[in-house]
Amino acid sequence: MDVAELFNQYKVMVYNLALHYVQNREEAEEICQDVFVSVHFAKDNFRNEASIKTWIYRITINKSLDYLKAKKTKKRWAAILSLDFFQDHAIASKEVQHPGMVLEQKEALQLIFNCLNQLPDHQKTIIILSKIEQKTIKEIADILNLSTKSVESHMHRAKKNLGQLLQQEGRI
Amino acid sequence: MNIDLQPLAQLQQQAAPDGLYPKIMERLQQKKTQQEQLQQSIYSIVCIGLLAFSLFYTANNLYASTADAPYSNLFQTSSSLYK
Numbered sequence: 471m472d473v474a475e476l477f478n479q480y481k482v483m484v485y486n487l488a489l490h491y492v493q494n495r496e497e498a499e500e501i502c503q504d505v506f507v508s509v510h511f512a513k514d515n516f517r518n519e520a521s522i523k524t525w526i527y528r529i530t531i532n533k534s535l536d537y538l539k540a541k542k543t544k545k546r547w548a549a550i551l552s553l554d555f556f557q558d559h560a561i562a563s564k565e566v567q568h569p570g571m572v573l574e575q576k577e578a579l580q581l582i583f584n585c586l587n588q589l590p591d592h593q594k595t596i597i598i599l600s601k602i603e604q605k606t607i608k609e610i611a612d613i614l615n616l617s618t619k620s621v622e623s624h625m626h627r628a629k630k631n632l633g634q635l636l637q638q639e640g641r642i
Numbered sequence: 643m644n645i646d647l648q649p650l651a652q653l654q655q656q657a658a659p660d661g662l663y664p665k666i667m668e669r670l671q672q673k674k675t676q677q678e679q680l681q682q683s684i685y686s687i688v689c690i691g692l693l694a695f696s697l698f699y700t701a702n703n704l705y706a707s708t709a710d711a712p713y714s715n716l717f718q719t720s721s722s723l724y725k
């Protein structure tokens with residue numbers, strides 16, 4: 471297993487998945503670099519329990535969530551230090567620059583992403599995997615190392631929460 | 643509750659940016675250098691620790707041997723004065 475080989479095979483998958491989480495080219499590129507560096511150092515510990523694709527999916531999801539967590543902490547500190555928390559928070563929640571948005575859907579997608587970004591990590595991941603990546607419940611369960619029942623329950627809660635958030639924003 | 647998430651399925655797939663691989667290689671190199679530096683620092687700390695311990699041990703032994711009989715060397719019957 472060579473990093474160059476894995477990079478060529480999975481770069482598009484990793485980049486796009488990271489893009490769905492951060493909705494920004496530069497940040498997705500940063501996550502992509504992080505993922506392949508981790509793959510290089512962890513490849514010797516890979517124990518064929520899952521397919522390599524599933525393994526790389528997991529690493530990308532974890533790296534994206536870590537990145538978002540670090541960004542949130544950094545933003546919170548910056549906001550506290552500048553004593554302008556509420557204003558910064560309001561601006562941050564509107565930043566969606568996903569390059570894959572088609573012009574006609576831009577407004578709807580901005581709104582959906584703004585609501586999606588407010589969901590807990592697991593729920594956000596499940597919506598991304600099922601609605602954007604078009605994965606089945608079984609595939610999601612494999613990627614997240616959960617039972618299908620658990621994925622279904624997370625999915626139900628994610629849809630409910632997302633619906634409420636969209637309703638608040640006047641989407642439905 | 644029926645929510646319309648159809649727009650999510652219509653997101654266009656993006657190509658990975660150019661020049662990503664050299665950046666990954668650069669980062670890997672940086673990480674390897676960092677690991678080597680860390681390893682060297684750990685070795686240095688261990689060596690200094692061992693040296694300090696051996697110095698302390700030797701000094702302690704020397705002190706113990708003279709502390710038991712501080713003037714014993716003055717009453718050495720094997721010294722040339724008694725011959």
